[in-house]
Amino acid sequence: MTGSSHRPEPAASSPEPIDGSGLSSLQAARSAVAALAAAGVHDVVIAPGSRSAPLAYALAEAQLQGRMHVHVRIDERVAGFTALGLARGGRRPAAVVTTSGTAVGELVPAVMEAHHAGVPLVVLSADRPAELHGTGANQTTVQPGIFAGFPVAAQDVEAGTDPAGAISAALARLGTGIPVGPVHINLQFRDPLTPRDTDPLFLNAPDVRETLPVVAPVPAEDRVPATDPPVPGTHRTVVVAGDGAGELAAVFALRAGLPLLAEPSSNARFGPNAVSAYRLLLAELGPEIERVVVFGRPTLSRPVAALLARTDVEKALYLPRPVNWFTPGRRPETIINDIPGLFEFAGAGAPGWLEAWQTASEAARNTITNMLEGQAELTGLQVADLVWDAADANLVLGSSNVIRDMDLVAAPDWHPLDVYANRGLAGIDGTISTATGIALAGGIPTRLLVGDLTFLHDAGALLLGTGEDEPDLQIVVLNDGGGGIFSVLEHGALGEDPKYTALVERFFGTPHRADLAALCAGYGVRHQLLQSAAELEAALAAPVAGRSVLEVRVARDMLRNLHARVQDAVTASLRR
DSSP states (O other): OOSSSSOOOGGGSOOOOSSTTOOOHHHHHHHHHHHHHHTTOOEEEEOOOSTTHHHHHHHHHHHHTTSOEEEEOSOHHHHHHHHHHHHHHHTSOEEEEEOSTHHHHTTHHHHHHHHHHTOOEEEEEEEOOGGGTTTTOTTOOOOTTTTTTOOSEEEEEOTTSOOHHHHHHHHHGGGTTSOOOOEEEEEEOOSOOSOBTTBOOOOOOTTOOOOOOOOOOOOGGGSOOSSOOOOOOEEOEEEEEOBTOOHHHHHHHHHHTOOEEEOGGGTOOOSTTBOTTHHHHHHHHGGGOOEEEEESBOOSOHHHHHHHHOTTSEEEEEOSSOOSSSOTTSSSSEEEOSHHHHHHHHOEEOTTHHHHHHHHHHHHHHHHHHHHHTOSSOOHHHHHHHHHHHOSSEEEEOTTHHHHHHHHHOOTTOOOSEEEEOOSSOOSTTHHHHHHHHHHHHTOOEEEEEEHHHHHHTGGGGOOOTTOOOOOEEEEEEEOSSOGGGGGSHHHHHHTSTTTHHHHIIIIIOOOOOOHHHHHHHHTOEEEEEOSHHHHHHHHHSOOOSEEEEEEEOOSTTHHHHHHHHHHHHHHHHTO
């Protein structure tokens, strides 16, 4: 079976050796592609290479027959993160194919992110046959195990061997109670690497149909009971929703009557219980907290990390299935894997508890809004606020300052369709590529908010080959000419000392004069430089079609002072 709804093509049938020496490389590649399709893989990203040529031919054949959607990228790191985005946006496994040698190593960052974020990224690395290993043969290295312990399953398939069983077994492990994560299939290929007259490609495409996207249903353990659960008592409990928590966290908080402290990429930051600028409120309201219920993986703020580290607070982590991002026994929370048990732990909010947080949330929101309206120059907080309000489809957030700005200003009375961020390891690499994959996965217009260094780090993702699918992706670049996040950390305080100013600026601020407009022009991507909030608001009001970059330049030297003034103003509003 090919996994598609139309008649099976000869190329997808079970391979038969054409001689007595095992499968040809093309036959093995066809079998690998058929196994991927049968396992639900719809999208494959491939970077060009000679040793991976059998897979390229087999994938081209499969795409013409409507069994696979193939994307070509010249940079393996871009390819890896694009596949990661396709897996996240499509909610199903996506694959990346590389040739042998350093090409495989370029995938390490994407594999690491997939491991820690629980993304089913399938790596197919082409390799030289066993007889060439250890001989000094060109582009030959040790590829099995190159990703260390990050894959949840790995297979090394010898040349001439049918890889279907290995691929099926590896992908089947994703549904067997182990954490979801990357899979590595290393495929050895012998010459010839091209089709032969006795083994031709089937390039005619009768009855071509696209396989409909498969959206995973909500698991039974993630559904809140239809009736109100019995609540054993009242406590000053808060619900913390980290990355990937999902709307379940918002529904749980609503049903239990508890304040919800939700990060933007939790996809739970909505509803009457969601608290704005919660990290600025913890200094005042935090000492009264008795219990914390955690959904997802919170990573954004030190005040929340300090709350979860407190020994006087009882904590529970909702974990309905295994995850890769922590080692059992290494976190302080009680692990609870069922919703009724979570309600029993949390209890109902103590009288006036939710109302106190809602009052503080409104005060903080009004204070920040008034401050931003009084700012003569654009700031990252204003940009984040405008982007959140305009995001009526998918929103992707880069790491560093932009997601933390969003965490302060995103209003819970509005929520984009889905919010994504690479919070597995929170690196800045591969962000444009990831957003591209997310946009391509469902054909949904997508906005990406990034800083200038994140944009420059993955600028190669702007390169699309002629004829490749173009996503509807708008990239908003907050350009402060360097690394702004260090200004609001302890390095920024040290940088105010004249003895350290130049050092901190060079090694942490990493200033640059890159011309983003020229860079975009070189890649054929539309670019606009916006000078005011009104210009940005107008640009965001236009539909997202094709690829474009909105550059907003802001000052970095006032960032530390701005955040301090916001904190002081919010604290003062709570004490009135």
